[in-house]
Amino acid sequence: MIVTYITNANDECNTRDSRPPKQGLSACGLIGHQLFFHQVVFCAALPDNTRMQVSSKVITGFKNVLLVDYLAARFPYFSAKKWAALVTNGRLTHNGQTATLATRVRQGDTIIYHMPDPEPPADWVVPIVYEDKWLLGVNKPAGLRVHSQGKFIAENLIYYLRYQHQPPFPDVNLVNRLDIHTSGVVVLAKDKQVLRQLSADFAAGQVTKTYLAVVHGQPAPPSGVIELPLARVPGTKTARQQVVGAGEGKTAVTHYQLLETLGADYALLQLHPQTGRTHQLRVHLAAIGHPIVGDGLYQLNDEDYLHWLRNGRSPQQMPLIQRQALHCAATQFTHPVSGHPCQLEASLADDMTQLIDKLSGN
Known part of the structure; x- marks a missing residue:
């Protein structure tokens, strides 16, 4: 499972950084999405026009299951209702095709979550x-x-x-x-x-x-x-x-x-x-x-x-x-x-x- 980012909708995913990939869940501050990861591609601070996407393969034990049900069970930091809204808004693809609420998954399928635009910078004072x-x-x-x-x-x-x-x-x-x-x-x-x-x-x-x-x-x-x-x-x-x-x-x-x-x-x-x-x-x-x-x-x-x-x-x-x-x-x-x-x-x-x-x- 790979985290990448794109700077334009027509660009291929790339890694901005010439250093070799680092393993771990902390790259890009994405620890909260740890259930999506086997591997994280390291990236530096992201430019303003950057979007990130998270890729996951369906694990053993799931066959002909609705995508929304799979996501809610596997990645419970979002509810089924929230995942359904993300699917409806075109945020997920299944084996390269835009997913729908009727999409079903099985072991080995590839799901990509196209994340929303980055949050605005936090306005914190940290001495x-x-x-x-x-x-x-x-x-x-x-x-x-x-x-x-x-x-x-x-x-x-x-x-x-x-x-x-x-x-x-x-x-x-x-x-x-x-x-x-x-x-x-x-x-x-x-x-x-x-x-x-x-x-x-x-x-x-x-x-x-x-x-x-x-x-x-x-x-x-x-x-x-x-x-x-x-x-x-x-x-x-x-x-x-x-x-x-x-x-x-x-x-x-x-x-x-x-x-x-x-x-x-x-x-x-x-x-x-x-x-x-x-x-x-x-x-x-x-x-x-x-x-x-x-x-x-x-x-x-x-x-x-x-x-x-x-x-x-x-x-x-x-x-x-x-x-x-x-x-x-x-x-x-x-x-x-x-x-x-x-x-x-x-x-x-x-x-x-x-x-x-x-x-x-x-």
Whole structure:
């Protein structure tokens, strides 16, 4: 399966770049379409008149199946209704012919998705907090994905740094990740060997991460350790996690410290996750009765949460801040090349500073 691009409807597909093709799912910021790939042809930042197309061969087990049904089952980041609309609009070809809603597929058939025009450049300010020959550290703003997801190809940190930042960082790869609505330190590697070594350090718990969170209530005791295993909620329509019993799920450990009481009903906490499970800090704090302010996923049920997302994050449901008040303030590790201690720090985002001032009465 190949990703290519064309600069004119009559041009043959080409690769603009004289370098040999690179294997991997991150080329062109297309990680979100990973289910389409066996191979990606590397391409540099795309010119304004460029269109991209993604080619896929039908896999074993499908015979005389409607194209729309196949696409919805194989590539579920779009619904069957969305795939049907793309077929109707002429965005897909089947064995070289424009596909229709009546098109049926079988193993070995070639499907090409002619992608819409590129998204407009993301208007983000991403401060650089650290840079050397091997590493890059940034202060990611809330609302920016760290990598491509589904139909969001350009609206992400990796794409921004590789193709839109001046100067660009064409070879960076993520060492750690943050949720889209969490701000703060993200570490990236410019070198594959450094990426492997530092990623292993993160996985082995040899990296210290410090978060700041504004929570409901004021925990007692003011400092402690939360040790509650986590697992994904079965049947959920979201990525919601839950606390499970001993011996189930994955071990998760969080250290917390009360930094400041904010009025009578809120507090600012410092958090140190000892493990790095999905949504760990958010789930742990909700589990002890102190959910993070603005965290719709762990304060609303699935239906209300999805409605909140689809309808612009209604201030009526989350009146204080329109995202979880969670910020990665610092990351400490041993530099994988120099061996020296390295600490990357990110200043608190404006919306959290304003929230703290508001809740403390300033």
